[in-house]
Amino acid sequence: MLWIGPAVVLGAFLLFLVQPMAGKLLLPLYGGSAAVWSACLLFFQSVLLLGYVYAHFLARALKPRTQAAAHGAVVLACVLLPRTAPQEGTDAAHVLLALAGAVGLPYFLLSTTSPLMQHWLGLLDTRSQPYRLSAWSNAACALALLAFPFLLEPRIGLSRLQQFWNGAFLLQSALLGGAAWLVWKRRPSAPELPLAGSTPWRERFRWLGWAALGTAFLVATTAHITQVVAPAPLLWVAPLLVYLLTYAAAFLFDAQPGRRTAWQALLGLLGMALALLYLDLQAGLAAKVGLYCLGLWLVCLFAHRELAASKPESARLTSFWTHAAAGGALGSFLAGVLAPSLLKGYFELPLLMAGTAVLCLWRMRGAGRWLMQGALMAAVLVVTPSLALIQNYYAGLVEAGRNFYGSLRVVDEPASGTRPALRKMLHGLVVHGSQFLDPEMSRIATAYYGRSSAAGLLLSRPGTGRRIGVVGLGAGALAVYGRPGDVFRFYEINPMVAEFSRRWFSYLRQSEARIEIAEGDARLTLAREGPQSFDVLVIDAFSGDSIPAHLLTREAFALYRKHLAPGGVMAFHISNQYADLAPVVLALAADAGFACTRMTSGPSPAVAALASTWMIVDTGRRWQGAPPERGHLWTDDAYSILPVLK
Incomplete structure (x- = not known):
């Protein structure tokens, strides 16, 4: 644990500190678009998947000493190879390329740390509980996310913060090198396991699905908050912190999932439905963000407890985390790329809410009559306003479209009282201009x-x-x-x-x-x-x-x-x-x-x-x-x- 424990904690801290740092660095180059963070989440989830696939390959295909030598070489390469400064762009693809050049290699190395160190700890000490490291890893991630907006961003400039991060990354590389040396020196034995494993496909899909649900909800909730308020690191960090804490809670405590967590998720969805209907245009920031984050907490806790309950024995640990990372990347892609390309409005969140309400009902099947009736009523109260919000989007619609810079629509409003008929341009929920439809008043x-x-x-x-x-x-x-x-x-x-x-x-x-x-x-x-x-x-x-x-x-x-x-x-x-x-x-x-x-x-x-x-x-x-x-x-x-x- 002298090398492995500190490597996991510091690696997790740096892994999540660099995320808001990189997003903030890119914002001015991409016009301050809220879509920058959605693209960042897709990049980070995808590279995390690559890191987990790499760790899984090392654990399954190579003997422990060969694993140590190979990973030592990767650590050295990630330290020595140059990085490129991000350039301006106009879409998500440019954001992904900019991130790949600026932080791709260090982020890849950090993403391999948790699953690989857990695997090595299981080899070095058969009595250890490697999954516990996952909880400590998530706690370090949460600390980084809290430190950035409340401690580091208000007091330290971005350039100094980058210098600190680079220095800490060198220390992390030394810890990883020490862990590799320890494995090389002790020559632990490892059972030979097939690369693909014998995990049933049904179990694999369960890992993918529950992980994807949590991440998709994270991306959709963050996109909704930032398009209503502003794209700022503080509003990126709050949902991401909630998401991570649910991961930590699900894996640190052995509470079993069931009807109770599904019912709690339904209550969280009810709160989000209330926010969608009544709070987006009038509530204070704390009430709005708090209600969305509470709903995100309960939904992600539901998904992550289901995921934690399906975790396998330590021999299949890297396969489990690889599938979880793949689910995370899938959820980011669906909510951050596919939905914006198919939907003209910000419908990802209400559609996810409606679908998750139905999923919660399915999870509660077999419960008592009164509990099921209450759950059915709650689901209806979630689905109805979510779909009504989409229907209201098209009221008076003249034209609508969506691109990297957001959802834009032109709507006509009929005369109201002494005010004549009016045409408006809206970006999300914010009015970007209006004009009277009466030609005689059109120059007002x-x-x-x-x-x-x-x-x-x-x-x-x-x-x-x-x-x-x-x-x-x-x-x-x-x-x-x-x-x-x-x-x-x-x-x-x-x-x-x-x-x-x-x-x-x-x-x-x-x-x-x-x-x-x-x-x-x-x-x-x-x-x-x-x-x-x-x-x-x-x-x-x-x-x-x-x-x-x-x-x-x-x-x-x-x-x-x-x-x-x-x-x-x-x-x-x-x-x-x-x-x-x-x-x-x-x-x-x-x-x-x-x-x-x-x-x-x-x-x-x-x-x-x-x-x-x-x-x-x-x-x-x-x-x-x-x-x-x-x-x-x-x-x-x-x-x-x-x-x-x-």
């Missing part, structure tokens, strides 16, 4: 861009021949403020948004200004362009319910200044239900020495105006007063959403 800016909003007041100021830059196109409502001689240049990362805004909204066609649309990530595009001399630069890009963090850093702010005319103004749209981004923009303005004003406007249903909050940075006026808290100044290397959560 709505949503967050009405005449009384900060953006409306700013762009209504006298002047001609203006150059206006807008990061985030939406429906194109700001184009109504264009005058003859003006140039409005929109930066839009999502090609589907540009397509829908031209096809279903007339703001761009009706504008008196010259309209330019630059497709691609705004920050990367601005970095490649020469100075644009914008009189006003509007930052109105949203991923989920928030501006992507990489658009609110000191380096991004300096880039915006480069493209402003002397005395130019920046307008940051920070309307947000879950985070107060005003301190972040104030810190950026104070750091640069410019005046900054917060402007809010209330809703006006008659003209379809929504409440909005803007931060106006005037480079023609100097900052007055004491500087704000330094901790709110975000940089590319160090930022955390935790201090600004409401």
Whole structure:
């Protein structure tokens, strides 16, 4: 245990610390898309599978001393071979390639550690309980996931964290080398086992299925939370931590699965159904995330207890973990790749909820009459709202589509009270613009861009021949403020948004200004362009319910200044239900020495105006007063959403 125990614990800690690190590193290169994390989960699950297959091959095909020599060579190769810096991209395939070059080899080595060390411990000490190491491994994973958002991310920059991780990886490599030396020295005997084993196919499918269910629920729940709130490491880590703790609980305690866990899973699904129906648009962040994570806990505990109950004897240990890893990769693929390619909306979670409710009913078969009737009622209360949510998605639908940047739809809403009929563009549940269907009212800016909003007041100021830059196109409502001689240049990362805004909204066609649309990530595009001399630069890009963090850093702010005319103004749209981004923009303005004003406007249903909050940075006026808290100044290397959560 001198080498094996510490190797398992440290390896698990590094294995799960690198996941949010790598995801955060990639976010700015992929426009802050919520799909980045889904692709990351698929990559990590797939490489984990490769690691388990490798460990299974070593354990079955090679003698112990040969295993030690071979793994020692792999450790050396993973330490010495170079890694490549991630590059920008536009889809999940690019994310997978970027991860393969940046962390692929170290992650592969770490993924082999738990099953191989458990196998070696069983060879070196026949009285040991190798499965117990799995629980310690999961506990170390949980510690890493807790440490990243609450301890490391708010206090340590990403570059320093990478240095720490690289140093700890060298220590881990030394521990693995020591474990290999121990096996080589002691020459333990091992029974000869066939590579494929004699496990019945029914048992194999059980391992695959239960593992896939838990992972699919993890991916779908995380995708739903991040598309409603924002893609941020904190919101990645919370569901992943719940998922891991259920694994640890299932394998550490020998509680047998049964009707009770199935009933508990149904109760968790009921809570998630409640959140889907009533909380997505109105509840606080803690209540929303807490209810989803509670449901995820109960469903994953149900799946993982079923998986743990089917674990075989230690001789088939590596085969068991290989099948579990394959199930994890399968679940990630189904929920993270296949479902988004087939479904136009975020339907993965409600469909999984409905299917799991039926599975729980099947698992409770043979229970008492009253228990079954209660379970049937609970299942109906889960399935009905889940399918109703999908049906509501198509109410008034004009067109819908989905790509790497999310689910987009255009819907028509009938007149309501004094408000005429309206057409909306929605990204998930977030309104990205709207327009009156009446041609006589189609030039009235709505949503967050009405005449009384900060953006409306700013762009209504006298002047001609203006150059206006807008990061985030939406429906194109700001184009109504264009005058003859003006140039409005929109930066839009999502090609589907540009397509829908031209096809279903007339703001761009009706504008008196010259309209330019630059497709691609705004920050990367601005970095490649020469100075644009914008009189006003509007930052109105949203991923989920928030501006992507990489658009609110000191380096991004300096880039915006480069493209402003002397005395130019920046307008940051920070309307947000879950985070107060005003301190972040104030810190950026104070750091640069410019005046900054917060402007809010209330809703006006008659003209379809929504409440909005803007931060106006005037480079023609100097900052007055004491500087704000330094901790709110975000940089590319160090930022955390935790201090600004409401």
